[in-house]
Amino acid sequence: MDEIRKGLENVIALETKIAYIDGMQGILKYRGHDINDLVNLSYDAVSYLLLRGNLPDDKELEVYSDQLKKERAISEDVLNVLTFCNFNIEAMDALRTAISYISHCDPDMDDNSSEANIRKGMRMIASFPTIVAAFYRIKSGQVPLEPDLNMSQGAYFLYMIRGTEATETEAEIIEKDFILSAEHELNPSTFATRLATSTLSDVYSAVIAGLCTLKGPLHGGARMEVMEMLDEVKSPERAGSYVADKIENHDRLMGFGHRVYKTYDPRGLIYKDLAREIADEKGNSIWFDIAESIEKAAFKEFVENKGKTIYPNVDFYSAVVYKYLEIPPRLATAVFAIGRISGWIAHCLEQYSDNRVIRPRAKFVEI
Numbered sequence: 360m361d362e363i364r365k366g367l368e369n370v371i372a373l374e375t376k377i378a379y380i381d382g383m384q385g386i387l388k389y390r391g392h393d394i395n396d397l398v399n400l401s402y403d404a405v406s407y408l409l410l411r412g413n414l415p416d417d418k419e420l421e422v423y424s425d426q427l428k429k430e431r432a433i434s435e436d437v438l439n440v441l442t443f444c445n446f447n448i449e450a451m452d453a454l455r456t457a458i459s460y461i462s463h464c465d466p467d468m469d470d471n472s473s474e475a476n477i478r479k480g481m482r483m484i485a486s487f488p489t490i491v492a493a494f495y496r497i498k499s500g501q502v503p504l505e506p507d508l509n510m511s512q513g514a515y516f517l518y519m520i521r522g523t524e525a526t527e528t529e530a531e532i533i534e535k536d537f538i539l540s541a542e543h544e545l546n547p548s549t550f551a552t553r554l555a556t557s558t559l560s561d562v563y564s565a566v567i568a569g570l571c572t573l574k575g576p577l578h579g580g581a582r583m584e585v586m587e588m589l590d591e592v593k594s595p596e597r598a599g600s601y602v603a604d605k606i607e608n609h610d611r612l613m614g615f616g617h618r619v620y621k622t623y624d625p626r627g628l629i630y631k632d633l634a635r636e637i638a639d640e641k642g643n644s645i646w647f648d649i650a651e652s653i654e655k656a657a658f659k660e661f662v663e664n665k666g667k668t669i670y671p672n673v674d675f676y677s678a679v680v681y682k683y684l685e686i687p688p689r690l691a692t693a694v695f696a697i698g699r700i701s702g703w704i705a706h707c708l709e710q711y712s713d714n715r716v717i718r719p720r721a722k723f724v725e726i
């Protein structure tokens with residue numbers, strides 16, 4: 360029996376054509392396209408790339424985007440489910456519950472063919488923003504809005520949350536957030552979707568496994584914790600002592616560190632530019648300044664003082680962007696899921712196409 364790799368660290372579980380990550384150089388590619396190029400496209404173009412394996416031409420994109428927009432609406436029943444959920448339930452639980460209900464209304468539910476799974480995947484890509492926004496408005500005592508069938512995914516989500524149109528910069532930045540969150544190889548939530556898929560369970564069940572996994576604070580839940588950390592630190596001057604105390608107490612500094620990246624997460628670098636851009640548009644640099652002070656203090660503590668390759672990950676400056684977009688911290692992980700759903704679907708399709716049940720071993724130890 361091979362050696363045990365706790366947390367399956369560096370275990371190569373399968374081959375994939377979807378994402379390429381170089382953790383030492385800080386490189387991320389979806390289907391061979393560098394993330395720095397993809398972030399300038401629309402989220403629809405990137406989700407098409409993930410699902411279909413190639414970037415769409417103009418006509419293909421137009422048809423695909425129209426199909427997605429037609430699937431944005433959710434039924435009165437689903438709104439009732441979300442209203443019924445309106446007790447102390449969080450957005451990720453509400454999203455999971457709504458998707459569970461929706462799956463039973465999907466005409467393709469029992470069809471595991473690739474085209475049926477793409478149709479089901481597109482329905483989830485299209486409706487996730489609607490579900491998250493409806494839940495947020497119900498929870499905050501507002502009426503959910505009728506879907507707009509013309510806006511881009513990013514502009515649509517902000518409109519459905521706020522009831523007013525986002526600025527061009529805001530819409531562009533949240534669209535880039537969805538692209539940056541879309542896919543990341545065998546991260547915990549994607550691995551969970553592939554594990555469920557490997558038993559030939561349905562794609563809705565696989566996505567629910569992904570949602571349940573993404574929620575954890577060591578994974579997608581970190582984004583909310585970083586937003587709360589920014590509030591706790593309050594000013595750039597307090598960042599140094601805050602970070603030193605965290606490390607002194609052996610607490611995790613949320614938004615930092617990564618299993619694969621041993622240098623700056625390439626997404627983190629892009630998010631930092633987006634955070635600076637939105638701060639400029641808002642004419643208020645406080646959140647960016649606090650974050651940058653935390654980053655500098657962490658670099659001193661982790662890299663300079665301890666020689667540890669712990670850098671900001673995808674959840675650090677994305678949290679700053681969310682602060683400026685006034686996305687409530689409690690929605691942060693669900694917003695991450697609005698991007699990640701297309702990566703999950705791509706991995707489910709790939710698993711179904713060349714499947715073997717995923718079943719590792721455990722080494723029994725005497726009690």
Ligand code: SDX
Pocket residue numbers: 366542543545546547576577578579581610611612613614615616617618619667669672673674
């Ligand atoms: C995501 O895998 C993906 O691709 C995930 C993701 C994606 O796109 O899907 O990139 C999204 O989940 C990003 C990570 C979000 N999580 C956080 O920000 C939570 C804080 N980060 C950590 O908990 C941690 O860095 C992990 C979970 C991200 C990675 O953990 P590992 O690889 O299991 O590393 P480890 O816990 O074994 O830590 C190794 C050492 C330890 O010190 P020693 O015991 O060796 O002395 O590094 C230290 C840890 O204490 N360390 C940290 C730290 N991260 C690692 N110390 C303080 N703060 C941190 N954030």
